[in-house]
Amino acid sequence: MKKVSVALSVWMVVAFIVMGLTIPADVNAKASAKFTDSLTKCVDGDTAHFKKAGYSRFLYVDTPESTKKIEPYGKTASQYTCTKLKKAKKIQLQYDGARKDKYGRTLVWVWVDGQLLQELLVKKGYVKKFYDYGTYSYESKLVHLQATVKKKKKGLWSGKKEPSIAKTSSSKKKKPATTKKTNFKNCTELRKYYPHGVSKSHPAYQSKMDRDHDGWACER
Structure with a gap:
């Protein structure tokens, strides 16, 4: 039994090295205490920048890709995540095992106003698959929830075409004012002339x- 345990530990260490992850002290560790953070920039359905x-x-x-390569429901998932984060009165994060992936991104559980964002994404049918770099605290819950969502044919599993993302008609869209002014007091003033920033x-x-x-x- 001891030999099996040692072999398993060695295999897990090798796996973490191959995937470029920081090896945690305990791969079966529970999620850390939640800490409050604030959004600085939303990227897509499963990625964002936070202050801390x-x-x-x-x-x-x-979630499906929505930037370089557009996948079905990618834009929908991205819009959902960004709306949740931007409108949240309180954002909390948790670490769980390895804190960085091979790209240097911080790995976190995200809570918006007391709700686990990953769980909300699964419920909407916006999660195409799970990636497993260890044993996570909410893993089992999400796996079971995903199975239910597939049976109910929600989102990605509905077999329906992705609903159009609400956009203002280009013909009705108000054109930004023009100016030669370059010195603005704040972003509100600047966006009157440059809606998407500079x-x-x-x-x-x-x-x-x-x-x-x-x-x-x-930028917005």
Whole structure:
């Protein structure tokens, strides 16, 4: 029995090294205590930037791609996640095992106003699969929930075409005002002329308006 236990431990260590993960002290560790954080930028359905945690990947869930490669329900999942995070009165995060993936992203459980965001995504049918880098605290719950969602044919499992994302008609969309002004007091004033913000190369760019220091000021 001891030999089997040792062999299993060695195998798990090798697996973590191959996947480029930081090996936790205990791969079966429970999630850490929740800590409050704030959103700085939403990326897509399972990725976001937070003030304390930085560039973060949501633990265990994998939503369809919505940036470089557009997959079915990718935009829908992204819009859902971003809306939840932006409207949340309180965001809390939890670590669970390895804290970084091979891309350097922080791995976290995300709570919005007391609800586990990963669970909400599964319930809506926006999670295409799970990725497993260890044994997680809410893993079993999400797996069982996914099975129920598939039976109910929700979201990705409905067999229906992804609903259109609400957009303002280009013909009715109000055109932004034009100006040669480059010095703005704040982002509210700047967005009247540049709705999507400005890059670092733009004359109106000011570092104080670039909160996440990504070279883009006042982006939404």
